[in-house]
Amino acid sequence: MKESDFAAHLTATMTGSALTMLIGIGHRTGLFQAAARGPATSAGLAERAGLHERYVREWLGAMVTGGIFTYEAGEYTFPTEHAKFLLGDTASNLMPSLLTLSAFTAILPDLERAFAEGGGVPRSAYGPHLESLGAKTGDSWKHIYREHLVDGFFGAVPGLTERLAAGVRVLDLGCGTGHAISVAARAFPASRFTGIDIDRRVVDLARQNAGDLPNAEFAVGDAAALTADPPYDLITAFDAVHDQDRPDVVLRQVRRALAPDGLFFMVDTFFSSDVARNVGNPLAALTYSISLMYCTTTSLAEGGAALGAMWGTEKATEMLTDAGFGHVRVAASPRPQNCIYVCRP
Template sequence: MCNNCNLNIDAERTDEFGQKLLQIVNHSALSFMLSIGHRARLFDIMSEMEHATSEAIAEQSGMNERYIREWLGAMVTGGIMEYDPVLKTYFLPAEHAALLTRAAGSNNFATTMQWFSVLGSVEDQIVDCFSEGGGVPYSEFARFHEVMAEESYNSVVCGLFEHILPLVPGLEEKLNAGIEVLDIGCGSGLALIEMAATFPQSRFTGFDISEESIGRAQASAAKRGVTNVTFQVQDVSQMNLTNTFDLITAFDVIHDQAKPDQVLSQVNTALKPGGTFLMQDIAASSNVEQNIANPLGPMFYTISTMHCMTVSLAQGGAGLGTCWGKELACSMLEEAGFNNIDVQELPHDIMNYFYTMTKMS
């Protein structure tokens, strides 16, 4: 029997919520189309074209016109592109291209849209986890390392030299002079390779548990001809290194770990006295009520449920999740031995906090 049948329902409120759900349906559909547009490089191609027919776009891209035309229908009705019904031409405004093309760098939203199809590939397993507990391992996520590499390029590499490294006073001078640097959870190594190429006097090491990611990193370093960087498959909770590095970085890594407390303790031990730990992690609170106004709150909790939390739980881990938050992060850093934690934000990055701290002598 329906428990709500005898309640007085506010019809206007129901209608407003229905309109919101309708928007969600359309926006969810558009996320897939935006992802396809990115992967097929259609936004990049159209940003260089004036008003063009679907045939012209297909010819320029070398793709099937019928698929192009249907995809364009989604772009027009979704307000992504403009359409001239008389000439039957399509146009990507420069203001939209500034947020959808590879030239946009860290502003490229289309890169992020790929996550929804990646996460959708494990929906059945996630539903099972709701009943059975446990988690879904990294190996189940198709294209994860490829998409993560693109996301890391946008969120880390694009702002690395202009914004991120300057957060630590005097760091670039030390890198120029020559220091030992470790990046934990380095993934495909894009940030580390860029640093190694820019600071040839320093020596760089990348650790990641994924053999696929380390293979990508090694191949990229070899292709670039960068020789002052090495990559190694390594569980970063078991580094067992003491007073080894002057700088350790962790870009969007800690909350995914099975044993994050152990990783942070290992980082502290591996740092030389006076060394710096630079940690990028999600800009969220540990308290859900403080995330309600967060413009990326729903996305953070969704990615957590369908990736960050579950890959940790799959290893029998803590399952911190994406929104472990600044409060818990600072508490765990203090427990690991850090006591001078500075949390900063960058004006161009609404997704991340940047934690910097120095190991005391």
């Protein structure tokens, strides 16, 4: 990259960071909701949102020049085609991820200390702010599951939806707030679904979210201590393996808990284990950053394996093979940042 291009690249990087902070402000002050009601002057928007005009005007300046709003004849517009990425109950809404990024600033001093002293930042240090965001991140996955679980994710494995329709035993490990199970249990009433998660608080939320579904149950449990009784026909893990403290043990337990013709369906990040092969992937720098600020350091805090979110397909395939899976295939998922590991004994 030429020197002048690199300076421009850094300026664009700063702009992205600054806009991320201002997007958080827009979310918390209700400015996006207010702007979605239609074009307005800065005074009109400030009045709509119950805020001070001078602040709103400066914020709008950044939104317009940052390509989020448009401006014409004194009025600011939040285009509907942009609004769906920052508001609303769909998988397109990126607000939870944007808010999570700015919430990481709270742990940066601890993280920097760990660079020098070793160890890591424990999950508890992220505080209630990130915890409540965790529930919201679960919410954004809710929409992803509703829109993509059955046809997009399960549909990527030939014959899987037919087996689920006929009725099988399913375990979802690291089920979080349980939205995958809720969607799947409704779509496949003949199958029985069990979700386990080590975190009691998310298991309580999962139970609430599932309501009175007769074919879904949730338990607090450690995937590293999974038993093979009863064996499962399908074990799923959505974004729940790379953060494990002992992923090798978990994968071996999963292999043991599967029926002979069972399937392990692991959805995880879709990158290479080799940094050189990630160059040019537009999602790589963001995912390395999140991995550093959350996945890697929280695992190191527990003395865990610290695979990180960028462990990559080569490392994942090697670990799945070491755990005893004879057939491992990496399939595309409906989201470019994820892939599906289709693993059979």
